[in-house]
Amino acid sequence: MGAANILGVLVLTLLVMFPVSSPVYALSLNYYDQTCPKAESTISDAVKKAMTNDKTVPAALLRMHFHDCFIRGCDASVLLKSVGKNTAEKDGPPNISLHAFYVIDNAKKAVEALCPGVVSCADILALAVRDAVALSGGPTWNVSKGRKDGRISKATETRQLPAPTFNISQLQQSFSQRGLSMEDLVALSGGHTLGFSHCSSFQNRIHNFNSTHDVDPSVHPSFAASLRSVCPLHNKVKNAGATMDSSSTTFDNTYYKLLLQGRSLFSSDQALLTTTKTKALVSQFASSKDEFEKAFVKSMIKMSSITGGQEVRLDCRVVR
Structure with a gap:
């Protein structure tokens, strides 16, 4: 096999392993240490505030995160609204009952005021879920950060979610x-x-x-x-x-x-x-x-x- 063919096979193999639509990038615990050091505490405050008014917030955020990650990875595509002829994930049958999107909106607004254009919605959701679980009496953990937000959200893809009727x-x-x-x-x-x-x-x-x-x-x-x-x-x-x-x-x-x-x-x-x-x-x-x-x-x-x-x-x- 010639060098050009070997290179072609290698490129094809890499594309199969890491499709263009799912870029590979490293997450890290200290991702925002320099660019937005108060991001985590700001998000935590937004979750705490929401929970004082609504005890169902933790369950809603946990389900939202799960439903997000299972479609196109944890890219906040579940947060996108339907536009024009495209029906987004949040309007797909399994997601109709998702709620508490305002918690992420409020956290994002507060973080944007501190560090415009720096913290992804996907990271905000991952951090908010951690805080919601901990504030409900569960464990806490360190969340690696650096997720990017997706540009594609299709209601038809919510068929991929595991159903409550599954064996x-x-x-x-x-x-x-x-x-x-x-x-x-x-x-x-x-x-x-x-x-x-x-x-x-x-x-x-x-x-x-x-x-x-x-x-x-x-x-x-x-x-x-x-x-x-x-x-x-x-x-x-x-x-x-x-x-x-x-x-x-x-x-x-x-x-x-x-x-x-x-x-x-x-x-x-x-x-x-x-x-x-x-x-x-x-x-x-x-x-x-x-x-x-x-x-x-x-x-x-x-x-x-x-x-x-x-x-x-x-x-x-x-x-x-």
Whole structure:
């Protein structure tokens, strides 16, 4: 093979490994030390302020970050608004219920006043999530920074998000495509310790489950009865649903304890008990909050490091 051909193959290989749309760049802990030293404390203040008025903010930010990273990497494409004929991610079916975008807008506005055009919306979201988890009683961690903001946001791509109806093989495939392991899957599922779900996300488990059971037999009978009372078959209450666990504004390991009791909401939660490996991790996290927190931090750092994007937006809702 000639030198030109070898070079061509090398370029092709690099393009496959690192597509043009997903530039490779290094994140670092001290990225803004010189250019915007007060960025982290400013973002933290915005999260604290929002949480004093709305206890659902941490759950909303955690879900927003997850839904962002799983599409084009952690590039804040979930924050972009639909423009013209393009329907953005935030208006895709799985994201219709996302909220608290104003928290990121407020943080961005405050940071822009300090250091114009320096801090990306993607970094603001990653930092805000860390603060929201810590302020909810969960762990804290050092966030590497230097993410760039993406210019592309398509509602059709939200089909790639793992659905609450997924079984374990579908979940494994979804996570492995993003470089995340089964351990990451179980640890990140613990984010369901925060928040609320609408009936539509678990309707499949409590009505017409299959040809022999109306209700998923893995759901504890009294829990199923309470869910059916809130979410009848032809539910007409728009915001009806249930909290993700019994302490839904506190970041703890209650989710795993309830999961072992048949009191989880989603099929994708129950799926964690269907392999020996994932069930063992659920049991481990249910018995030790410390073990869960260590695993969660490790997996959050890993997921938050999936990069993408090309620019630093001045307004998180529109490309430059």
